[in-house]
Amino acid sequence: MKIPHVIRLGVALSFLSLFAFSAWAQMPATLLPPEAPTSRTVTLEEVWRRGGEDDEEILIGVVGRGVLDSQGNTYLLDRQLSQVLVIGPDGELIKTLGREGEGPGEMTRPSDIFLAEDGQIGISQGFPGKIILINGDDTPGGNIHIGEGAAEGGFFFLGEAHMRHGHLVVQGGRGSFNTETSKNTSIQFLSLVDLEGQEITRFVEHTRERDFTRPEFNEEKDFSEMNTWTLGDDIIYTSPVRDEYVIHGYDLQGNQVVHFRREFSPRQRSDEDKDEMTSGMRIVINGVEPEIDKHVLDHDPAVMDLKVARDGRLFVNNCFNQRKLLDEGVAGRFDVLAPDGQFLEELTLSVPEFNNTQDRLVFLDGEYWLLIRHYDSARDAMNAGFAGGDEEEEADLQEAEPLEIILFKAA
Numbered sequence: 001m002k003i004p005h006v007i008r009l010g011v012a013l014s015f016l017s018l019f020a021f022s023a024w025a026q027m028p029a030t031l032l033p034p035e036a037p038t039s040r041t042v043t044l045e046e047v048w049r050r051g052g053e054d055d056e057e058i059l060i061g062v063v064g065r066g067v068l069d070s071q072g073n074t075y076l077l078d079r080q081l082s083q084v085l086v087i088g089p090d091g092e093l094i095k096t097l098g099r100e101g102e103g104p105g106e107m108t109r110p111s112d113i114f115l116a117e118d119g120q121i122g123i124s125q126g127f128p129g130k131i132i133l134i135n136g137d138d139t140p141g142g143n144i145h146i147g148e149g150a151a152e153g154g155f156f157f158l159g160e161a162h163m164r165h166g167h168l169v170v171q172g173g174r175g176s177f178n179t180e181t182s183k184n185t186s187i188q189f190l191s192l193v194d195l196e197g198q199e200i201t202r203f204v205e206h207t208r209e210r211d212f213t214r215p216e217f218n219e220e221k222d223f224s225e226m227n228t229w230t231l232g233d234d235i236i237y238t239s240p241v242r243d244e245y246v247i248h249g250y251d252l253q254g255n256q257v258v259h260f261r262r263e264f265s266p267r268q269r270s271d272e273d274k275d276e277m278t279s280g281m282r283i284v285i286n287g288v289e290p291e292i293d294k295h296v297l298d299h300d301p302a303v304m305d306l307k308v309a310r311d312g313r314l315f316v317n318n319c320f321n322q323r324k325l326l327d328e329g330v331a332g333r334f335d336v337l338a339p340d341g342q343f344l345e346e347l348t349l350s351v352p353e354f355n356n357t358q359d360r361l362v363f364l365d366g367e368y369w370l371l372i373r374h375y376d377s378a379r380d381a382m383n384a385g386f387a388g389g390d391e392e393e394e395a396d397l398q399e400a401e402p403l404e405i406i407l408f409k410a411a
Helices: 021-026 271-278 375-387 391-399
Strands: 005-008 030-032 039-043 045-051 063-068 074-078 083-087 093-097 110-115 121-125 130-134 140-144 155-164 167-178 183-193 199-211 216-218 229-231 235-238 245-251 256-262 281-284 293-295 303-308 314-318 330-337 343-350 360-363 368-373 404-409
Touching: 063 110, 063 360, 063 368, 074 110, 074 368, 110 155, 121 155, 130 155, 155 229, 167 229, 183 235, 199 235, 229 303, 235 256, 235 303, 245 303, 245 314, 330 368
Parallel strands: 005 281, 030 256, 039 343, 216 293
Antiparallel strands: 045 404, 063 074, 074 083, 083 093, 110 121, 121 130, 130 140, 155 167, 167 183, 183 199, 229 235, 235 245, 245 256, 303 314, 314 330, 330 343, 360 368, 368 404
């Protein structure tokens, strides 16, 4: 059964960016070859495995993100249980950090995790948006509120938050709702901020208005340079053009210093693909469920995801390498670029037990990867619980397979 995604008033967020077309069009592009110069397949080697039906020590809700520290400890963010599991290099549970709530060191539906330079753990909470800091001994480390405070009116939301070499970059925004017109106006941004939450550099900004009397899913309007971004060594990579294989990079002062381009035709979607994108979509406003005006494009976005390895290599997931299209036993495939734009290789990661309809591969640092088994069913069951599903949905919640988490290393 497909569990519907419920979009609630005030938290239906789409991050839209303002394209500085004339600026980047004038910058000479580094042209990538149409085909990878070489292809390599690596069978990932298991390091440890936790969770599943037989693990009685650890209770796992829904883990979708993790980070690795320099000692080999893995920090797993559990969005459902609002906590962080710290797993040692040998797979043993070291400690559990954080808990559900709104007090110091507590979180509600956390969305992202990073490690700060001083040993603190940073947790991004989407709404109300803030970064929650937790010390290594599980004591509260304070909160980072980005930009203007609540006294300015409206609401603040926060998406991804990445820290590297002490630089904190966040994706967030501020919104307001006009009760007379039923319109929501939001200003979204991608910014470098300090540890007090004050903005240093704004890389991308866009203003968006939504009319909740005429709810709409419009993929073209909703595309944003902030949808696909990552933080490297003093550089922020983004994908600014939906239907083209283009990658930009900004230095910490907001200057564009990278323009990679590759000859590329995005994948054509089938009617089934387009129906699947919106078949479970709902919006509920004051208990009423209006019909959504849906506009789905004929092609996938050219660039689906960007990640930076510990050594600075850029891992690009293009639309032909998304999970559902991979061969049996393939957990991921990436275009790997050097920081100067050299197309190094196409890298295929093999995991014989990988299920491309349920499992999820999570990037850690380019050498280590997390495999989250049964992720999709666990996520859908969690969403049904958050939304207050009907009896049939609650039954699915009970029947969902328990998550199993496996740390792999690329040989």
